[in-house]
Amino acid sequence: MQKIRAKQLRKNSTDAECQLWRVLRSRQLAGHKFRRQQPLGGFIVDFVCFEKRLVVEVDGGQHNEPLQAANDSERSTWLEQQGFRVLRFWNHEILREIESVKETIARALG
Secondary structure, eight states, X not given: OHHHHHHHHHHTOOHHHHHHHHHHGGGTTTTOOOEEEEEETTEEEEEEETTTTEEEEEXXXXXXXXXXXXXXXXXXXHHHHTTOEEEEEEHXXXXXXXXXXXXXXXXXXX
């Protein structure tokens, strides 16, 4: 079921997810392979580099809502317990400051 949902999410990516994917795909960032909308445990993460155990999440306005914020916290805690580092960026950060976002991810990979 998660594979089907992940495929739907890939087909219906937000503008911010599309812009970030253009930076991460095809090993363009320091030669590291990223996957998008990847099932991990009971979650689907936006982007993950398994080699460096790095998850990148893209958050829209709904992530300000208390229930969603609690879900995000639970997801991050679980991922960190599994040995992943989690980076979160707001949509507007990606759309307006992609170079800064790219540098932050590159530092986390290094």
